[in-house]
Amino acid sequence: MNTPFYKYGAFGDETSLVVAFVIGIGFGFFLERAGFGSARKLVSQFYLNDLAVFKVMFTAIVTAMLGATYLAWMGVLDLSLVYLTPTVLWPQLVGGLVLGIGFVIGGYCPGTSVASVATGRLDGLAFVLGLPVGTLLFAEAFPWIRGFYENGSVGVQTLPGVFDLPYGLVVFAVVLMALGGFAGASWIEKKFQPR
């Protein structure tokens, strides 16, 4: 068995859109289950009252990472066929900071805001309406910021490649970091427990 199925031609573009919808249902379902349709639940991460964002996100990262690594090791999944966005250091650093700033101002991120609208939040709807405005501003500014947008372009880079370490060792380090983070998160939550 060779995967990714789509990359091996198991189905075409039309079917891939059905797959997209079904995978999206799973994504939205677990975002809402975790409480991520709620702005207060999400931003509590940044006030240290409730670190569910970190816990859910890193459990998901570790689950997908271990699954992908295992399937690749079994020869089932060709990791080189999984799309990775190229690394462009400076705009990704600044873009990340801007994303974080928007997160605490707005209370959602683009994915979770969709879950918030689905569960009736009008502030989530306002957030969603803001998204195309920000994109349009970026697009209109693009001719002027294009130089910065491409500043620090180093192509597709993975952490094992950057640090010249075996893939499995980095996977192991991320798992250890996550486990340490989960223990630390429980400790922090107790310390910052709202009364």
Added chain:
Amino acid sequence: MSPTAQTLNEPWGDGRDATRAVDGAAPAPYMNPYLAGIGLGLVLLAAFVIMGRGLGASGAVNAFVAWVVGSLAPAHAQSNAFLAEYLGDGTTHPLKAWLVFEVLGVFAGALLSGLLAHRVRVSVEKGPRVSAGLRLALAFTGGATMAFGAALARGCTSGQALTGGSMLNAGSWVTMLAIFGGAYALAYFVKWQWR
């Protein structure tokens, strides 16, 4: 007034008329964050194995904006390198994109989860010290800010932090750490929104 541990684990916690959903039932508690994380991770892993790509959200907004601008001012959109990428060669409708269908699925999945758990109700999530109007304005601003940041970083919390994070994509880790950095740096200054 700060939220109690109790209200953080309720979907609205705004103190209005207890917490009743559209169907009149009391909301169910959120899922354990580690279980939700495993669920989310398996959905992400399924995307890798079936499609050879991960999850996303902001890319759907880019496609939407490219379609709107492309419809209103075709020449302007085609001359914009950022938007032109989402318009392609014109043979495929810009909205016939994988991420657009995935995001529609996110809405459906979150609605399904919310209905099953009695967590769907029209509300504006905010602290007691801000008006609903101000909260909506802040949410709109946050959405626009995040969309700008996501365009710069080539992805948001879904496409970079979650997807790229689990694939050990170097640029994704830079973006992820910057998101947390930006959010923590500003959190103190917008705390009045929630308390």
